[in-house]
Amino acid sequence: MDSLEGLVITRRLRVPVDAPAATTPGWGEVAARQLDAALLSVGFTCSAALLDRLGRLPGETVVDLGVRVLAAVRHLVGDHVRHNxxxxxxxxxxxxxxxxxxxxxxxxxxxxxxxxxxxxxxxxxxxxxxxxxxxxxxxxxxxxxxxxxxxxGDRVTVLELGGGLEAEVRDLYHSLAGSEVPLPAEDLTALRSLAASCADEPERIPVRENRAVVNEVRLAAGRPLLVDTVTDVLRLACGCSGGDVTLAVPTRFRSFRRAERRTLLQALDAVASPARLGDVPRYREQWKRLGERLHPGEHPHLPRAAHVFEVARGVRRARGLDSRVEEALSAGRTGEAVDLLERSPGALLRRLDHLLRTGSPASAVLDAAERATAGASGRVLLSLREHLQNRLTPAAGRVFVNRHGRAWTAADARPPIEEDVVSRAVALLDEEITRRLPDPGTLIVDPEALDIALPLSGKAVxxxxxxxxxxxxxxxxxxxxxxxxxxxxxxxxxxxxxxxxxxxxxxxxxxxxxxxxxxxxxxxxxxxxxxxxxxxxxxxxxxxxxxxxxxxxxxxxxxxxxxxxxxxxxxxxxxxxxxxxxxxxxxxxxxxxxxxxxxxxxxxxxxxxxxxxxxxxxxxxxxxxxxxxxxxxxxxxxxxxxxxxxxxxxxxDHLRVRYLAGLLRRKGPAGGHTTYIGLQAPAGLPAGTRVYTPGTLHELIPA
The missing domain is CATH 2.60.60.30 (sav2460 like domains)
Structure with a gap:
C-alpha cells in the first residue's frame, strides 16, 4: 500500500482518485460493486460519488485501487490480524x-x-x-x-471521493503542519513523510514541533530555516538525528556535515539575543552534547551562537523569564512579576490563577490579562477558559497529565478565587475567542458532536x-x-x-x-x-x-x-x-x-x-x-x-464543541457559505461547505 495514499484514506476517510475515466464501457462498475461489498464486510461503504467515479474507471484500475483501500481500512479497524x-x-x-x-x-x-x-x-x-x-x-x-x-445498527463508515493524490496529500500536509494544537507522535511521523513530498508549505506553522519537522526538509534542501528561538534550532538538530523533537527524551546526536553545521550555527547566531539565552539552561545537557557535534569554535564570526554553548557550560550566565518572575513573586512583588510577564502574553495567562492568589489587587492583574489576550494563542485562551469554568466548583482532586498521557492526582489545596473575578476573566476570554473565530455562515451542528471535547492537545491520543x-x-x-x-x-x-x-x-x-x-x-x-x-x-x-x-x-x-x-x-x-x-x-x-x-x-x-x-x-x-x-x-x-x-x-467540566458552537451562533451568519460540525459529513451538503469532523476539529481552534 502506498504510504501517502494510506495516510489520506485512514486520516481523512477519503479515497484519492487520479486515473482518468475509461473512454469505452468496461467492467469498472462490476469491480466497484465488488469492492463496496468487500468494504461492507469490515464496516465501510463507498459514497455515491465515489461509487460512480470508480464505476467509470477501467476494471483493472478499480481492482488495484480496491486492494489498497481494503488493506487500509482493515488495518484501521484491527482486522489485519487473526483474533483467536x-x-x-x-x-x-x-x-x-x-x-x-x-x-x-x-x-x-x-x-x-x-x-x-x-x-x-x-x-x-x-x-x-x-x-x-x-x-x-x-x-x-x-x-x-x-x-x-x-x-x-452495525457501524457503516462512508468513504468519500477524494481528488487527485497530490491534492489530497497537500491538504493533509497543510492541516497537520498548520495545526494550532500539538500532534501525537504518529501524526508527527506522518508529517515528516508529507513534508518530504510537498513543495509548498502553509503560511503559518504555530506549533514548534511541527516547525522542526518542516525544518528538517528545509535543511536537507538548503532552504532558509523557520526559527525564531534558540530552542527551535535544538529541536531541528534532534529531528535530524532521528530523535525527539518534543525534547522530552534526550537525543544521541549524529555527526553533521560541514554545510549542515554552518547552517545550524548561522540560524543560532541570528536568534541568540541576550533575552533568548535564558531559554538555554532548561535543556543544558542537550546543548552541551550538541556543541560537541557543531564545533562552534570553528566559526568565530558567529559569536552569538558560541554564547549559547557558553551558557550551557556555565561559563556565561543567563537568566530566563521564569526565574525572574519567580524571584519577584517570592519577594511579594506581584506588580513587577506582572510587568515581566506582559512581555510574554501566553506565559501571563498560563499563570493567571497563581497571580490572582498572590494578594495583589485582582483588578490590576485582570487589566494585564485583558491586554495579554490579543497576543496569546487561541489554544492558551481556550485552555484558560476551561480551567476557569472549573475553578468555582470543589474538585475531588487535581489531575496532572504529561505529554505522554502519564497521569497522577493531588489534593486541591488552592485557595478560592472570588466569583466576580472569575466571571470577568471568563467574559474577556469569551470576547477574544469569539473575535478570532471564522465567520460560520449558515451553521449546522450534529447534536451527537456537541459533547466532543475540544482538542487542546493531541499528544496523548x-x-x-x-x-x-x-x-x-x-x-x-x-x-x-x-x-x-x-x-x-x-x-x-x-x-x-x-x-x-x-x-x-x-x-x-x-x-x-x-x-x-x-x-x-x-x-x-x-x-x-x-x-x-x-x-x-x-x-x-x-x-x-x-x-x-x-x-x-x-x-x-x-x-x-x-x-x-x-x-x-x-x-x-x-x-x-x-x-x-x-x-x-x-x-x-x-x-x-x-x-x-x-x-x-x-x-x-x-x-x-x-x-x-x-x-x-x-x-x-x-x-x-x-x-x-x-x-x-x-x-x-x-x-x-x-x-x-x-x-x-x-x-x-471540559470545554466542548457545544461551547464553540454557541460562540459561532453568537457571531451570527455574515456570508453565503455553510459550516458543518459533526461526526461525519452527511450527503447533500451545499458545495463549498466547511466541514469539521473529529479528524479535522483541530482546524477550528482559532489562531
Whole structure:
C-alpha cells in the first residue's frame, strides 16, 4: 500500500482518485460493486460519488485501487490480524474461576512430567500445563462460531471521493503542519513523510514541533530555516538525528556535515539575543552534547551562537523569564512579576490563577490579562477558559497529565478565587475567542458532536477509528459491549492483560473481571494469554442491561515483557452488538473504536463507561497511562489510583464543541457559505461547505 495514499484514506476517510475515466464501457462498475461489498464486510461503504467515479474507471484500475483501500481500512479497524481466543466458545461456556484453576491443577497432577517434584515451595499457577497459550487453531475457532448476523445498527463508515493524490496529500500536509494544537507522535511521523513530498508549505506553522519537522526538509534542501528561538534550532538538530523533537527524551546526536553545521550555527547566531539565552539552561545537557557535534569554535564570526554553548557550560550566565518572575513573586512583588510577564502574553495567562492568589489587587492583574489576550494563542485562551469554568466548583482532586498521557492526582489545596473575578476573566476570554473565530455562515451542528471535547492537545491520543479527545462523551448504542486488546511481541515474551474494574456511583464497592476472576453476573473474560510471538488477543464481554455497577473502567496491564511502544504491535478497541447477533469474537463491522497502545506507562486507561440516570450508557474518553510496577501489574493493585484519576476526569467540566458552537451562533451568519460540525459529513451538503469532523476539529481552534 502506498504510504501517502494510506495516510489520506485512514486520516481523512477519503479515497484519492487520479486515473482518468475509461473512454469505452468496461467492467469498472462490476469491480466497484465488488469492492463496496468487500468494504461492507469490515464496516465501510463507498459514497455515491465515489461509487460512480470508480464505476467509470477501467476494471483493472478499480481492482488495484480496491486492494489498497481494503488493506487500509482493515488495518484501521484491527482486522489485519487473526483474533483467536483462549476459550473457544467465548463469550459462552466461560468456566467458573475456581473450577478452571482446579481443572488445570488436576491436569498437572495427572501429567507425569508436570507432576515431577520441584524444589520451590511456591507453585506458579501461570506455568501450569495448558495455561496461557492457544489450545486450538484459528480454523477451529471459525468452525465453532456461526457467521455474524448483520443488523441495521452495525457501524457503516462512508468513504468519500477524494481528488487527485497530490491534492489530497497537500491538504493533509497543510492541516497537520498548520495545526494550532500539538500532534501525537504518529501524526508527527506522518508529517515528516508529507513534508518530504510537498513543495509548498502553509503560511503559518504555530506549533514548534511541527516547525522542526518542516525544518528538517528545509535543511536537507538548503532552504532558509523557520526559527525564531534558540530552542527551535535544538529541536531541528534532534529531528535530524532521528530523535525527539518534543525534547522530552534526550537525543544521541549524529555527526553533521560541514554545510549542515554552518547552517545550524548561522540560524543560532541570528536568534541568540541576550533575552533568548535564558531559554538555554532548561535543556543544558542537550546543548552541551550538541556543541560537541557543531564545533562552534570553528566559526568565530558567529559569536552569538558560541554564547549559547557558553551558557550551557556555565561559563556565561543567563537568566530566563521564569526565574525572574519567580524571584519577584517570592519577594511579594506581584506588580513587577506582572510587568515581566506582559512581555510574554501566553506565559501571563498560563499563570493567571497563581497571580490572582498572590494578594495583589485582582483588578490590576485582570487589566494585564485583558491586554495579554490579543497576543496569546487561541489554544492558551481556550485552555484558560476551561480551567476557569472549573475553578468555582470543589474538585475531588487535581489531575496532572504529561505529554505522554502519564497521569497522577493531588489534593486541591488552592485557595478560592472570588466569583466576580472569575466571571470577568471568563467574559474577556469569551470576547477574544469569539473575535478570532471564522465567520460560520449558515451553521449546522450534529447534536451527537456537541459533547466532543475540544482538542487542546493531541499528544496523548493515538490516531485510529472513532477516536475522540480526552473528556469527550459519546453514546453506546448496543446491548453488549466487547473490549479487545491485541499485541505481538518484538523479541521477548510479553504478557498483556485486559481487565475491567467496576465501581458504584461513589467510585467504591469494587469488583473486577480479569485473569484472576473470569466473570461475574454481567461480564466474561475470554482467557489469559502469556506469550505472543505470532500475536495474541483478549476480550471482555459486558452485557450492559445486567450491569450491577454504573462505572466500568477497561484497562490493559503489562504483566511482563515489552512496553507498549516496544512491542511489534499493540492496539485496543471495543465493539457493540445486540443480543441476537452471533459471529466470531472479533467482527470488524461491529468495531466502534480502535487505536494503538503506546506511552511510557505500564497500565493503559483508554476510557470509562458510564451509566446515566436514564439507564443509557456513554463513554468518556481518558487516554491515560499509569506508571504501574516494572512487572506483575494487576487490576487489584491499582484500584485506588485508577478510581481517583477517573473520578477527576469524569467530574471535570471540559470545554466542548457545544461551547464553540454557541460562540459561532453568537457571531451570527455574515456570508453565503455553510459550516458543518459533526461526526461525519452527511450527503447533500451545499458545495463549498466547511466541514469539521473529529479528524479535522483541530482546524477550528482559532489562531
Amino acid at each position: 481466543v483462549y476459550f473457544i466458545d467465548f463469550p459462552r461456556n466461560v468456566p467458573d474461576t475456581l473450577e478452571f484453576w482446579a481443572g488445570l491443577l488436576r491436569q498437572a497432577m495427572l501429567d507425569p512430567v508436570a507432576a515431577t517434584p520441584v524444589p520451590s515451595p511456591v507453585l506458579d499457577l501461570l506455568t501450569l500445563p495448558g495455561y496461557g497459550r492457544y489450545r486450538h487453531t484459528y480454523a477451529d475457532l471459525l468452525a465453532a462460531h456461526a457467521e455474524l448476523v448483520p443488523l441495521a 493515538a490516531p485510529g477509528l472513532g477516536m475522540l479527545p480526552r473528556g469527550s462523551l459519546s453514546a453506546v448504542d448496543g446491548e453488549s459491549l466487547r473490549f479487545f486488546v491485541h499485541w505481538r511481541q518484538a523479541g521477548r515474551r510479553t504478557d498483556y492483560d485486559l481487565s475491567a474494574l467496576m465501581l458504584d456511583a461513589s467510585y467504591d464497592d469494587p469488583e473486577h473481571v480479569s485473569w484472576t476472576n473470569l466473570g461475574n453476573g454481567f461480564a466474561e473474560y475470554s482467557g489469559d494469554l502469556v506469550d505472543a510471538p505470532e500475536g495474541a488477543s483478549e476480550f471482555i464481554d459486558v452485557r450492559l442491561a445486567r450491569a450491577t455497577r454504573p462505572i466500568v473502567i477497561p484497562q490493559v496491564h503489562i504483566y511482563t515483557g515489552e512496553a507498549f511502544d516496544e512491542a511489534a504491535e499493540a492496539f485496543f478497541g471495543y465493539m457493540t452488538r445486540d443480543a441476537e447477533q452471533e459471529g466470531m469474537p472479533f467482527e470488524p463491522r461491529t468495531v466502534r473504536m480502535k487505536s494503538d497502545l503506546r506511552g511510557s506507562g505500564r497500565v493503559a486507561l483508554p476510557f470509562v463507561l458510564l451509566r446515566g440516570d436514564g439507564g443509557a450508557w456513554r463513554v468518556k474518553w481518558l487516554h491515560l497511562y499509569l506508571k504501574g510496577a516494572p512487572r506483575f501489574n494487576q487490576v487489584e493493585g491499582n484500584r485506588l489510583t485508577t478510581s481517583a484519576l477517573v473520578r477527576s476526569i469524569v467530574e471535570r
